[in-house]
Amino acid sequence: MTDALPVGATIGILGGGQLGRMLSVAASRLGLKCHVFDPAPDAPAAQVADAHTCAPYEDAEALAAFGAAVDVITYEFENIPTSALDALEALAPIYPNRRALATSQDRITEKDFLTDLGLAVAPYANVESAADMDAAVAKIGAPAILKTRRFGYDGKGQVRLKDASDASAAWADMADAPSVLEGFVDFSKEISIIAARNPAGDVACYDPGENVHKDGILATTTVPAAIPATLRMDAVLLAAKILNSLDYVGVMGVELFVTPAGLIVNEIAPRVHNSGHWTQNGCLVDQFEQHIRAVAGWPLGDGTRHSDVVMENLIGDDVLAVPEIARTAAAIHLYGKVEVKKGRKMGHVNRVTPA
Amino acid sequence: MTDALPVGATIGILGGGQLGRMLSVAASRLGLKCHVFDPAPDAPAAQVADAHTCAPYEDAEALAAFGAAVDVITYEFENIPTSALDALEALAPIYPNRRALATSQDRITEKDFLTDLGLAVAPYANVESAADMDAAVAKIGAPAILKTRRFGYDGKGQVRLKDASDASAAWADMADAPSVLEGFVDFSKEISIIAARNPAGDVACYDPGENVHKDGILATTTVPAAIPATLRMDAVLLAAKILNSLDYVGVMGVELFVTPAGLIVNEIAPRVHNSGHWTQNGCLVDQFEQHIRAVAGWPLGDGTRHSDVVMENLIGDDVLAVPEIARTAAAIHLYGKVEVKKGRKMGHVNRVTPA
Known part of the structure; x- marks a missing residue:
């Protein structure tokens, strides 16, 4: 842990949505500050971060000042303009690295990469x-x-x-x-595995979760996924293979189809992932802190699942049920978004039972 | 929940130390913003709050602007100047109420109050x-x-x-x-109970924890406390009596001595309490969120203990062990304080085993 970021160091986060917000909160537990870069004045992460640069990703001056103010840079979304990364990479380390980002930014590059690793894709x-x-x-x-x-x-x-x-x-x-x-893949289930790797090369995976999508948006994640132990192990091994191969630092979400022929990789996301939100109430160290630990050069934390969890996204009007949900034994996570829009991720709920 | 604060509302917190910091983080989970009032530019809570008024508690203008900017006011320490509360109370509701604060600010008033309730004190x-x-x-x-x-x-x-x-x-x-x-009280153990009450009059208590002090400062809290079930019930009943009697809103820490004659109240703290930090990793809803729920007029959350926890304070140089602690299965909570001082609370660690 020689190069680990000390208390008071600052993590720069590109993107200030709910993922940046929960990353920022996790960083605070480790005594680290966050500086969010997001063009939106009301970016959810800005409410909890130590600093917010409110500027377009094309603003060279703002990028330079941001890069100079932070000790390491990470991001909460894949679609960061290449020009912004070009401007930032001389100023602070960027984790996950640009190869991981470039690989996941383009579906053909991603599928070619996975195929070359010997993994099955559609x-x-x-x-x-x-x-x-x-x-x-x-x-x-x-x-x-x-x-x-x-x-x-x-x-x-x-x-x-x-x-x-x-x-x-x-x-x-x-x-x-x-x-x-x-x-089309003839799958019985969609699962995902959230995996983390730090600069020392340590890899840690959370238990795979079972995902249900509705209208193309994740609706629920249930852990544990109802899959055989062999498939669980396959998921861990293939995630580790992907991370090691990319010399990856941070948390990655790997979406998988369960088929009679085994696991097929749907896609990879070089960031914390909606299907990992259950870890906030199912594990001692959640995916957000795990990502921060990794990019800050800390040892990875204990991600053992202590409880069974059903994570339910609150999409659009779903959030209007919060007053009722608040009366139940559920953990509520809202993103500070005031305007309710159809299809907008407003928050999520974790319902927990002992493992 | 008619009068519950909605997403985007702002909670004002007097005091920006570690308690304010963790309150602020908890509020963010409920979609609420925090505005911290603290004279210190480097107040730990300022790093995670949406806004920070950096001014002395005697600054009438700053207090007026703060009071106008928030929807409800709470605090993280007892020793708030009365003049500040006088200036604020017309601007926004203050929870816990001034009677609770006045009672706990003066040891004689507190002991007289407890005695009048029929509770035992030294x-x-x-x-x-x-x-x-x-x-x-x-x-x-x-x-x-x-x-x-x-x-x-x-x-x-x-x-x-x-x-x-x-x-x-x-x-x-x-x-x-x-x-x-x-x-002096001839006690076998020091325990504390963290209790919450909301404006609807609902009361919820966490399991009592067993405290060990060193040099007058809390060193560890262990839950469950090794006490008979009857004493556990006594603790819950007396805490509820105190809260109801004060028409209390928020979380209170009640320190108790275990003696052969039963429980003796040592002192009450009208705020989240160091001996309740274990709830962050032992319960679905921790004391910080419970306090925010109460002052925001929400239903109280599920504070059932799902795990056994030993909470260990990191005082002064203790924090230098964090790189080692980070390699173990422990939840680390640091307060963002860069300067290590003797006796200074730098953070805490929760070590967890299934209940």
Whole structure:
């Protein structure tokens, strides 16, 4: 722990949403300050961080001042402009590293990387033209799903193809954005594993959780996932393989499909992950503190699951039920967002029973 | 929950030490903002609060602006100048109420109050002169302990009398500060109970913890306390009696001596309490969130103990062991204080085992 950040050091966080907010709170437990960079004046993390630079990611001057003010830089979302990272990387270490970020920013790069590691992914093909699209459908078949290679999240930038005749309309929907056609995977469950690695190369994984999505957005995560012990071990091993291969520092979320042929990697997220929110009430050290420990060069903490947890996202109007939920034995986590919007993640609830 | 504070509302906290810091973090989980008032520019809570008024408690203008900016006011320490409360009370509700604060600010008022409730306290006598001192020693005997009536904490403002001949030297030490002579209690254990009450009159108590002090400062709290179930129930009942009698809103720490004759109340603290820090890792809803829920008019949360915990304070140099502690299965809570001083509370550690 020679190079570990000491009490009073400052962690810079790119992005001030709920993930940045909960990272900032976790950092405070370790005596560390956070400085959030986010263009929104009312960014949720700004309410709990020591400092907030409110500027666009293209503001070179603001980036320079931010980089000079922090000891290490991390981020809460993948879609950080490359130019911002270029400006920052000379000023402070960036964790997770740029290779991890670049890999996860582009679905083709990500799938190529995972395939090269020997991991199973859904059948996929690159689509950058109408001709590519025809070739992709011929290769992958239908049903299938067309996704933008970059900047997609929570089901955005995706079109489903019921059969091959949907191909040209689907490609038209993408407005020429480089895309990937993915074959459908016949899965029984969606699970995810939250894994962490620090600069010393220590790796720690949380128990896999079982995810249910609704309208493309995570609705619930249940731990433990109802899967055999062998699959649980497979999930840990493949997560460790991914992290080690990227010389990764921080927490990563790895989404997996459970199929008769074993686990198929859906996608990786180089950051704390919504499906890891259960750790706040199920473990001594949660994913947010684990990420902070990793990027701060600390030993990883104890992520053993002490309780069974069902995490339920509060999306849009769901948050109106909080007065009722507050009367029950549940842990409430709200993000400080005043305006309720359809599809907006307003908070989450962890319901806990002893393991 | 009609009058419950909504997401985005602001809680004003008088005092920005570690208690204010952890209150602020807890408020963020409920989507509430905190505004801290503390004269110190580097107040630990300022690093995590949405706003910090850095001004003396005598600054009328700063108090007025603070009072206007917040929806409710609470505090993390007892010794708030009365003039500050006078200035604030017209601007926002103050919880716990002024009667609770006044009662706990003065050891004689507190003991009179507890005695009137029918609760047992150590023998005590008011001392405001050398003549009072002689009368007090004649009444209480020795050994005994002379304490200032106001502004004492962590063993400060206290002198022990081995026998009656120490009386005049002890009184001289007090420099004419109104004091109380307390008889020694022959106790087997020191315990404390953390209790909460909200405006609806709901009361919830955490399991009593067993405290060990060193040099007048809390060293460890262990839960569960090794006491019979009957005493545990006595502790809950007397805490509820105190809170109801004061029409109390918030969390209170009640320190108790375990004696052959039953529980004796040592003192009450109208705030979150160091001996309740174990709740952060032993319960779904900790004392900090419970206090925020109460002062915000929310239903109280689930404070059931899910684990056994030993809380260990990191005092002064103790904090230098954090790099080693970080390698163990322990939850670390640091307060963001950079300067290590003898006797200074730098953080605490919760070591947890399943209940």
